[in-house]
Structures are given as C-alpha cells and as structure tokens.
Amino acid sequence: MSAITGWWAALPDLVRSIVVSTSIIVVVTVVVILSVAYLTLWERKLIGWMQYRKGPNRVRIFGFLPGMGQPFADVIKLLIKEVVIPSRSNKVLFRIAPAIALIPAFATWAVMPIAPGFAIADVDAGLLYILSLTSVGVYGVILAGWASNSKYAFLGAMRSAAQMVAYEIAMGFALVGVLMASGSLNLGTIVERQAGSVLTWNLLWLFPLFVVYFISGVAETNRAPFDVAEGESEIVAGFHVEYSGIAFALFFLAEYANMILIAALTAVFFLGGWLSPFQGIPVIGDTFLGQPHTLWLVIKTFLFLCMVLWLRATFPRYRYDQIMRLGWKILIPVTIVWIVVEGLMVYYKIGPWSA
C-alpha cells in the first residue's frame, strides 16, 4: 500500500491532476450512459403501463427480473448491424454528425453540481457554458440531415434548426430569471442560494419561468410532442432516416443523454438540486432526511424524466406552425413579463429577497 502511495506522490502534479480528473470524468460518463440504457427501458415500461401493456418482459439478467436485460440486447443488436452509408452522401459529415450530436450532451455534465460542493469543473460561468453547449448540439441534427442527401432527412434538419433557435431564446430568458434570483452564474452557488426550505426554492417564486424552461427543454431535446424533426408519420424518421446500426444508436444516446441533462438542470435551477425537500421543516428536517445529498438530485431528476415520458404518452404531436407560435408568441412574452415582475420583487424586497 505504502509503495503505491509513494509511487503516486512521486508523479508530477500535471500527470496526477490529469489522472484524477480523467477518472472522475470516466465515472460520470459511465453513470450517464448506464442511466440512458435503463431510461430507454423505463420509458417503454412506463408507457406500457400507461397503455395497459406490460412493456419489454422477455430478456432477463441471470434468469430473473424480466426485461432488465433489454437495453443490453438492444445495444448488441445495434452494434452488429451494418452501418449503411448512402451513395452520393457527404461521407465525412455523415460520419461525424452523430459524434457532434453526442459530444455536447456529455460535455455539459462537466459543470453539473453533482454533490454538495462538487462538480467536475466548478467554473464561475457555468450557466453560460451550459447555454452555449446546448446550442451547439443542433449541429449534429442539421449535419445529419444535410449529409444524408435525402429529402426527408433534410426536411427534418430544417425543422429542427428553426425549432432550436426559437426555443433557445425562451430557455435563455428563463435562465436570466434564475440568474437574477441567485446573483451568480455558478451552478453550485445557484443551488446554495435556494437553501432554507421548499418555499425558498426557485420553483415557487419563478414558477412561470420553471414551466417555460421545462417546456423549452422538452422542445430542445426533440421529444414528443415537439418531435417534428423526426415526425415518423410525415417524414419517416426525419434527420436520422438514413442512419442504421450503431450510428443510429449514437443519435439515440444523444437524445436520451440530453433528456437526463434537461431533467437534472431543471432540478438544479428550480428545485434546489441536491438540497433536501425536508430542510427547514421541524423535527423531520433535523434528522438525516433534511441533509443535502446527491440522492435528492437523483430523485428530482427521475421525477422530471417520468414527466417527459408522461408527456410523450399523453399528447399528440404539435403541428410545425403551432410549435413556432408557442415558442415565439407565448413562451418568450411570458418570460419577459416574469423577469419584470421578478425585478420589481427584488427592488421592493418581496419574498426570498426580503433579507
């Protein structure tokens, strides 16, 4: 043991920091990928129950828990399928488009306040970093649509581009409200400023912004009812119609990673991230239940994910012009009005700003 610690201490600082941060990154990435795998299963199970079906129930792990092996069976199937590259497509862009969709979805986790006082990179401009990276993800979709040399894929890409630009503005404005409430761009500080009790979370005081953020988050991830970029009833499968095998799986992975990200970010911005909902309540708040913990973040994220799945099971797809109307004419005005209201509350010291 001492030999290992001595050998470790002898390494240069740069190497040590690289080893430590790389292993943290690997752990977080693996956890996110596994969550994605089981989110796909949970989606099919949950929607199955909502529709009086059983959902996947055949593939088992070690002979028990029906359905638990489904994600791995799917991955293996996709891995061994042939990736067909269409003739007369743009070969290079066709190949890198899935990667461009995937990288921002994972890179954003760098600034996520995972546990009290911990993030992979505790940067001061974390909120800006998240906004800019989520806006880069659209390139994967646009490039996939264009490089495929297919009309359906191209239509999907065009729809996605317009939708992303519209909803990014609403999202940004909603986050301006969060920024005003916490006075910081650091995500850890944003969580800490919500400490106290459930009533001091941003959820109550910024409720309209919370709704706008969640809706635009669902729209940004191209989930139902905003999935016109895929729109299988009109344009087959939209931007990824020409992708097969593991190339398709990468788009799938990116979409679900983005879903988890949006759910976690909603929890961080509006529901106090890793803060306990029992904090500040007499008796129960003083026990271990009142302590901040990563598990609270996990629970809140899970609740939002279930809500996204519920939306998919409930609503029919929006028509394209209705999506544009909702984004530009409803969500953006709501955020602007509430930012003004919030400004007045801050100025006259109402609510959590009274101190």
Place this chain on the structure above:
Amino acid sequence: MFVQLLFYTFSLVLLATAAGVILLRNPVHSALCLVLTFFTSAAIWLLIEAEFLAIVLVLVYVGAVMVLFLFVVMMLDIDIEELRAGFTRYAWIGGITALVLVLEIVGVVATRGLSPTIELKAGIPPSDPTLSNTAELGAVLYTKYVYPFELAAMLLLVAIIAAIVLTMRHRQGLKVQDVAKQVATRREDRVRVLKVEAERRE
C-alpha cells in the same frame, strides 16, 4: 509551456479553417469552417481569461447566427460555375481591397510594434481578484457604460422591428388559424341541441 502549446494549436486550426472559409468550393463546407473558426477563437479568448466573451461568441455566433446561415446556405442550390463567371471582371476590385487591408495591418504593426516572442498576457488585471471576468464586465456595463449599452440595445430592437415590418405581408385570402378565436369558442357557437318530437304511432 502547456498554455503556449494550446495557443499554437488553436492558432493553427484557426488559420487553417479561416483559409478554408474562402477557399473551399462547397458553401456548406465553408460555413462549417466558419463555425470551427469561431470555436477556436473562443478557445483562444479562454486562454487569456476572457471567458465571458468566449462563451458568448459560441452562444451567439455558433449557436444561433451560424445555424441560420447554414439553414440558408443548405437551401440554396448554388452553381459554382455561375459564381466564377465574373472572376476576371471583378478581380481588380478584390485586389485593391486586399492591398488596402494589408497596408492597414502593416501600418498598425509598424506603429505599435510586434514583440518577437508572443507572450500570453492575462488581459487587464481585474481590480478585484475575487471577482470573475463575467462579474467585472457586468459591473462596468451596467454602471459606467449603461447609456451606450442601452442605446445599442435600442438600436438592435429598432433593427428587428424594421426587418419584420419590411418583410411582413398580409396576403389576401390566406386561410390562417386564429388560435385566440378557437380557444374562445363556446359550446353554444358550435352545437345546437334540437328537441325533435318523436312521431306518434297512428
């Protein structure tokens, strides 16, 4: 050492992609090169600790402006041969423009000087080391330069309104959905319940 290595890597990518923007045949490839150019210049700004500018560059130009740019470029079916037709006719204008630009850059470098070893200076040292670059910028922008800032915002707003007014046309006879009207519809407007007396058996 490490920072310098990063700087030279980013600079090389920046120069290569900037050259690609004007040299590549395919307009979509050019636009993508421009995206990468913005990205690498943002990375270089990060190296001099101007993180606010760097992230906003990515957010505004890469995330929004270039998406719309690509949107348009992909839709256009550009014929390269047609574009190259007037090359010799306009070459002299381009030449003069390039010459003037080079002279201007040489003039600036000659008066200011260019140190032989490129040092990465950490920008203007912050007045309060506990504050980040973003907080510093915000503090100055909303106090000292608040009027120019507001003026710029107003100009942009006017430009947006002007653009919308210039392009918006109400075509006659277009069937548009009026959502407010649809939502305001009551049951009485649509359904009429009639009570029809059943015929008596004779």
